Amino acid sequence: MIGVSHLSVTLGGRVVLHDVSLEMAPGEMVALCGPNGAGKSTLLRALAGLLPEIGPPEPCRVAWLPQGARSAWGLTVEQVATLGRIPHRDQAVAPVTRALQLCGIEALRCARVDRISGGEARRAMLARTFATEPEVFLLDEPTADLDPAASHEIMRLLRTTADAGRMVVIVLHALDLALRYADRVVVMADGRVTADLPAEQALPAAAAAFGLPFGTDPAARLLPPC
Amino acid sequence: MTLWLALLLAILAALSLLIGDATLALPDGLIFWQLRVPRMLLGLLVGGGLGLSGAVLQGALRNPLADPGLLGITGTAGLGAVIAFYWGLGVAFPPALLVGGLLGAGVGSAFLLGFAGRAPSGPSLILAGVAVSAIAAALLALALTMAPNPFALAEITFWLMGGLADRPLWQVALAAPAILLGGAILVSLGRGLDALSLGEETARSLGVPVARTLRLAAVGTAFAAGAGAAVAGSIGFVGLVVPHLLRPWFGERPGALLPAAPLAGAALLLAADMLVRIAPLVLPLSAAPPVGVLTALLGAPFLVAVARRGAP
Numbered sequence: 004m005i006g007v008s009h010l011s012v013t014l015g016g017r018v019v020l021h022d023v024s025l026e027m028a029p030g031e032m033v034a035l036c037g038p039n040g041a042g043k044s045t046l047l048r049a050l051a052g053l054l055p056e057i058g059p060p061e062p063c064r065v066a067w068l069p070q071g072a073r074s075a076w077g078l079t080v081e082q083v084a085t086l087g088r089i090p091h092r093d094q095a096v097a098p099v100t101r102a103l104q105l106c107g108i109e110a111l112r113c114a115r116v117d118r119i120s121g122g123e124a125r126r127a128m129l130a131r132t133f134a135t136e137p138e139v140f141l142l143d144e145p146t147a148d149l150d151p152a153a154s155h156e157i158m159r160l161l162r163t164t165a166d167a168g169r170m171v172v173i174v175l176h177a178l179d180l181a182l183r184y185a186d187r188v189v190v191m192a193d194g195r196v197t198a199d200l201p202a203e204q205a206l207p208a209a210a211a212a213f214g215l216p217f218g219t220d221p222a223a224r225l226l227p228p229c
Numbered sequence: 230m231t232l233w234l235a236l237l238l239a240i241l242a243a244l245s246l247l248i249g250d251a252t253l254a255l256p257d258g259l260i261f262w263q264l265r266v267p268r269m270l271l272g273l274l275v276g277g278g279l280g281l282s283g284a285v286l287q288g289a290l291r292n293p294l295a296d297p298g299l300l301g302i303t304g305t306a307g308l309g310a311v312i313a314f315y316w317g318l319g320v321a322f323p324p325a326l327l328v329g330g331l332l333g334a335g336v337g338s339a340f341l342l343g344f345a346g347r348a349p350s351g352p353s354l355i356l357a358g359v360a361v362s363a364i365a366a367a368l369l370a371l372a373l374t375m376a377p378n379p380f381a382l383a384e385i386t387f388w389l390m391g392g393l394a395d396r397p398l399w400q401v402a403l404a405a406p407a408i409l410l411g412g413a414i415l416v417s418l419g420r421g422l423d424a425l426s427l428g429e430e431t432a433r434s435l436g437v438p439v440a441r442t443l444r445l446a447a448v449g450t451a452f453a454a455g456a457g458a459a460v461a462g463s464i465g466f467v468g469l470v471v472p473h474l475l476r477p478w479f480g481e482r483p484g485a486l487l488p489a490a491p492l493a494g495a496a497l498l499l500a501a502d503m504l505v506r507i508a509p510l511v512l513p514l515s516a517a518p519p520v521g522v523l524t525a526l527l528g529a530p531f532l533v534a535v536a537r538r539g540a541p
Contacts, residue, residue, distance in 0.1 A: 048430075051434050052434075053430055053433060053434060060433060060434050060436060062434060062435050062436030063436070065434075066434070067431070067434040069428070069430060069431060072427060072428070072431065073427075073428075074426050074427055075291035075425075075426045075427075075428075076288075076291075076426045076481035076482065076483065077481040078426060078480075078481055078482055079480070082423075082480070082482050083427075086423060086424055086426075086427060086435065087435075089420060089423070089424050089435045089436065089437065090435055090436045092420075115481075128427075131427075
């Protein structure tokens with residue numbers, strides 16, 4: 004289990020989270036949606052134990068991927084993934100290789116992360132969380148730099164991961180992906196949880212949080228892979 | 230690769246015993262034991278301490294321009310020695326200079342950690358280092374203007390330029406434990422530095438105690454580079470250049486540089502010190518220049534070249 008109850012967070016005099024509660028169970032995949040500045044990333048940090056109010060982190064059990072993660076040095080993809088073994092204080096090769104395979108970047112094993120595309124680097128950062136083999140994945144925009152096909156591929160991987168009994172929490176702006184793959188969608192606005200619904204019922208609340216109309220659009224669009 | 234570096238260092242160390250101030254002959258026993266052996270050992274220790282602290286600081290601060298001088302510890306070490314000099318303590322009690330330098334390094338690192346706050350981060354540590362350097366430089370200038378006579382002023386200035394010459398064996402022996410202790414602290418930080426390459430928050434989520442790692446990096450540098458500066462004055466650019474020299478060979482993972490960095494720092498300083506000693510033979514110089522002059526003269530353009538090549 005992982006969660007927070009009645010959590011309020013103030014950063015620099017601004018209330019970022021206001022009385023937020025969230026509980027989740029193994030096997031569940033939860034998407035956090037909401038406009039910019041709604042407090043999604045802060046909630047993810049709180050779940051990761053990185054805020055002074057809550058903590059300390061549980062590195063072996065919980066893996067956290069921040070938004071826009073990048074490496075200060077030109078590490079290789081494999082070295083980045085191996086950083087995921089730091090909580091276990093080993094450099095085990097098998098989990099690292101498995102993580103690289105899962106994230107589809109085994110071919111780039113020896114490439115430097117600062118010399119590959121943004122999407123490939125994002126996969127390398129994701130592979131780092133898989134190498135930890137955690138119970139809980141906390142992922143901030145894991146599909147941010149990925150093309151549409153790759154986004155579906157990664158979302159499927161996360162779905163399978165949740166189905167295998169792990170907990171997956173993702174911050175996601177791509178609502179269609181959230182509604183398709185997640186079990187639950189938590190909608191946030193202004194530091195509050197405005198809705199916590201099964202994915203198939205979440206669209207009206209999400210639309211309201213963004214202030215967007217919703218309805219049936221008969222225009223042609225990309226379909227997810229079958 | 231590390232083995233080759235160790236071999237190169239051994240060759241340089243042996244060579245440095247053969248090269249004297251403006252002579253190339255094997256000296257008699259007295260000069261050999263009283264001058265050349267301490268000079269070689271001091272080069273090994275000071276260069277190793279500088280190389281290792283440079284590699285650790287660049288990793289800890291995620292900044293390819295970090296070097297031991299950035300934290301101001303070498304400055305306060307110099308200040309401590311100069312104060313000892315100024316009060317004439319060095320004449321009455323020879324170890325005073327070195328003890329003053331060590332005390333300066335200690336006080337400097339106390340101020341550094343104080344300024345950096347309870348939970349230091351990279352930027353707060355750099356800011357604290359800039360503050361400590363500025364205070365040390367100001368007090369140093371003050372001490373120089375209050376120098377008792379021109380002779381003392383000249384001697385202080387020459388000492389500050391940094392060099393390995395004419396340091397007796399007991400000074401080396403006094404500095405060695407501090408440098409080795411600092412080195413031991415710094416070498417143990419590899420895993421934390423690796424995690425820090427993804428940023429301080431990610432490192433914390435990986436279970437790395439970030440504030441403690443940064444504090445240990447600062448304290449280790451105070452010992453490894455500060456004690457060196459207390460004996461040999463401030464020798465610039467070795468700590469800055471060594472990690473850049475190693476990255477093409479060892480990769481960019483910060484922890485991977487740590488075993489090689491002290492070897493490369495020692496090799497670089499010994500080589501520079503030999504060049505300085507040969508210089509009067511080939512150039513119209515009346516005496517060997519301080520080795521700090523040479524490391525800066527060669528290090529600066531080299532750094533620009535390396536940094537340009539590494540840029541995307």
